[in-house]
Amino acid sequence: MSLVRKHSVAIRGHRTSYSLEQPFHEVLLSIAAQKNMPLAALIAEIDAERPRDANLSSALRVHVLRWVQAGGRTG
Template identity: 65%
Template sequence: MALVKKRSVTIRGHRTSYSLEQAFHDDLVAIAAARTMSLAALIGEIDETRPRGSNLSSALRLYVLAWAKGQHS
């Protein structure tokens, strides 16, 4: 079973945290590299587009899933 690790990031000038399993975090890092952007910038983009009131950690997981399925922009 994968352990969830809490991480912090600064996006748009404010500090926030999210909790992800290592595999999801590794994929986010790889996606950011593939898009030639920082991890913080990618998380900021995902944060801006997630539905209001939804959980950032869940939005990050769903983004990784969509990317893996080829449903990314």
């Protein structure tokens, strides 16, 4: 079982944090690399698209899940 770790990132000019299990964070890093973008830019993109009533950590997990379900393709 993977422990949840807290991470900090600057998006749209302000610092925020999110908490993810290491496997989710590793997949986020892989997605950012595949899209040839910094992790902070990917997180900002996901943040901008999430419903306002969803927290950032949950939105990141859902993004990873959808990416994996799509066979690891971006788009």
